[in-house]
Amino acid sequence: MPNPPVLDLLAKYDPLIAEHAGLLSTGIRDPFGIVMEKVVSPTEAIIKGKHTILLGTYNYMGMTFDADVVAAGQAAIRDFGAGTTGSRVLNGTYQTHKECEEALKDFYGMSHAMVFSTGYQANLGMVSTLAGKGDFIILDADSHASIYDGCKMSNADIVRFRHNDAADLEKRLKRLPADAGKLVVLEGVYSMLGDVAPLPELVAIAKAHGAMVLVDEAHGMGFFGEHGRGVYEEQGVADDVDFVVGTFSKSVGTVGGFCVSNHPKFEILRLVCRPYTFTASLPPAVVACAATSIRKLMTAHDKRARLWEATRRLHGGLKARGFKLATETPESAIVSVLMPDQETTALMWSTLIELGVYVNMSRPPATPAGVFLLRCSICALHSDAQIDTVLERFAQAAQMCRLPLLEAVAA
Amino acid sequence: MSDRAEVYARIIELIEPLNAKKVALTEATTFAGDMEMDSLTVMDLVASMEDEWDIMIPLNMLPDLETIGQVADAVHGLVAKKG
Numbered sequence: 018m019p020n021p022p023v024l025d026l027l028a029k030y031d032p033l034i035a036e037h038a039g040l041l042s043t044g045i046r047d048p049f050g051i052v053m054e055k056v057v058s059p060t061e062a063i064i065k066g067k068h069t070i071l072l073g074t075y076n077y078m079g080m081t082f083d084a085d086v087v088a089a090g091q092a093a094i095r096d097f098g099a100g101t102t103g104s105r106v107l108n109g110t111y112q113t114h115k116e117c118e119e120a121l122k123d124f125y126g127m128s129h130a131m132v133f134s135t136g137y138q139a140n141l142g143m144v145s146t147l148a149g150k151g152d153f154i155i156l157d158a159d160s161h162a163s164i165y166d167g168c169k170m171s172n173a174d175i176v177r178f179r180h181n182d183a184a185d186l187e188k189r190l191k192r193l194p195a196d197a198g199k200l201v202v203l204e205g206v207y208s209m210l211g212d213v214a215p216l217p218e219l220v221a222i223a224k225a226h227g228a229m230v231l232v233d234e235a236h237g238m239g240f241f242g243e244h245g246r247g248v249y250e251e252q253g254v255a256d257d258v259d260f261v262v263g264t265f266s267k268s269v270g271t272v273g274g275f276c277v278s279n280h281p282k283f284e285i286l287r288l289v290c291r292p293y294t295f296t297a298s299l300p301p302a303v304v305a306c307a308a309t310s311i312r313k314l315m316t317a318h319d320k321r322a323r324l325w326e327a328t329r330r331l332h333g334g335l336k337a338r339g340f341k342l343a344t345e346t347p348e349s350a351i352v353s354v355l356m357p358d359q360e361t362t363a364l365m366w367s368t369l370i371e372l373g374v375y376v377n378m379s380r381p382p383a384t385p386a387g388v389f390l391l392r393c394s395i396c397a398l399h400s401d402a403q404i405d406t407v408l409e410r411f412a413q414a415a416q417m418c419r420l421p422l423l424e425a426v427a428a
Numbered sequence: 429m430s431d432r433a434e435v436y437a438r439i440i441e442l443i444e445p446l447n448a449k450k451v452a453l454t455e456a457t458t459f460a461g462d463m464e465m466d467s468l469t470v471m472d473l474v475a476s477m478e479d480e481w482d483i484m485i486p487l488n489m490l491p492d493l494e495t496i497g498q499v500a501d502a503v504h505g506l507v508a509k510k511g
């Protein structure tokens with residue numbers, strides 16, 4: 018008997034394939050297919066042979082080429098080899114991993130640190146392991162995909178509250194049984210619009226309802242707060258935050274994720290958290306780079322000041338040129354330009370890359386409320402001259418794309 | 429205390445402004461299939477139903493709620509349980 022016809026499981030993506038093809042048929046560059054042929058520095062790369070200013074890499078503190086960081090990685094690859102070939106709980110914990118966790122504990126002033134292979138896995142693991150059957154996870158509607166996926170993976174009941182809305186969080190917490198375990202998940206900086214959470218209000222409400230609090234500081238680490246721990250430090254709520262999740266893929270300048278906490282039973286999570294246990298650990302070179310970078314970030318006061326200066330220059334400059342921005346004032350090192358629709362966003366993005374400026378194009382469903390964005394993230398190593406070039410090119414691209422701008426606002 | 433018919437009628441009112449494709453709304457109408465609602469719109473609708481009846485509809489319940497009728501049953505059940 019002949020086999021029955023095979024049903025193509027990829028057929029469900031036909032609409033997306035058509036949409037993407039439609040986008041490219043207008044002759045623009047693929048916003049999701051950029052290749053960096055050469056990386057010149059944290060702020061410049063060669064793309065299609067062209068010198069390009071990088072303004073969408075989250076490399077906030079410019080640590081990717083830091084001489085000490087690179088040297089630490091080279092020494093580790095020489096002494097420990099290219100990879101661990103094993104899980105953290107079997108053969109995949111080297112001296113380098115322990116040193117990295119020590120660096121995190123010192124950086125955060127906390128008693129426990131657990132390093133994951135990515136920030137995505139850190140959220141996936143922490144959210145799904147902390148809240149189990151009968152518990153509740155209460156998350157901000159604009160949470161990162163890794164938090165949503167952690168919710169999906171947990172057996173808890175999932176409740177969403179309106180973005181950064183303390184009253185809405187309270188209303189939803191009130192509806193939950195008083196005797197159920199609760200985890201409120203927040204982010205210091207929301208990466209799409211670059212807006213900052215009102216953590217004191219949100220955390221106070223969470224605590225008033227007996228919830229534990231986890232804050233994702235992916236986009237806050239390195240430059241918020243006295244020690245660069247994140248928005249939760251800057252806003253003075255450290256004592257009421259139970260878990261801080263973060264990533265090495267932004268300010269730290271390499272790859273990896275982590276959770277730090279003062280919870281006395283924290284260490285047991287290493288055995289029950291599946292995205293930690295059932296995957297290979299990071300290569301020694303990566304954790305060695307991370308440890309060195311984290312220690313340098315502790316005292317990077319000048320770089321922090323410079324990052325804010327460059328951010329204000331970009332935000333103010335774009336505003337003065339009539340671009341609509343997602344936040345009235347610069348709240349973080351992410352500056353998002355609001356765009357009218359997919360076509361204009363793609364055209365504008367493509368024009369900017371042709372002019373030698375790389376930013377991120379963001380669209381639903383990654384963005385909240387169906388908005389289209391050109392997202393810029395600033396690096397402490399961007400010079401004023403680079404920012405001014407970017408501003409010029411933005412204005413030029415807007416003209417070429419006939420992007421309607423607001424009446425010029427004085428900077 | 430609302431009865432099932434009342435709940436259903438009010439749900440229809442809440443859905444109507446989100447019914448971009450203007451499909452006929454019945455007990456058997458599906459959110460994803462017939463109305464082509466994206467997941468964000470569905471979650472906003474859930475929030476408005478929660479506020480309407482002061483109930484909690486966990487997001488993890490949603491995969492089992494495909495039709496308007498199933499949602500009405502679920503909301504009616506949650507309202508009844510609340511007493």
Ligand SMILES: Cc1ncc(COP(=O)(O)O)c(C=O)c1O
Pocket residue numbers: 135136137138140161163204208233235236264265266272273274
């Ligand atoms: C808020 C937030 N959390 C977590 C992550 C995941 O980090 P990673 O790139 O290390 O997986 C990201 C970045 O992608 C993020 O923006």
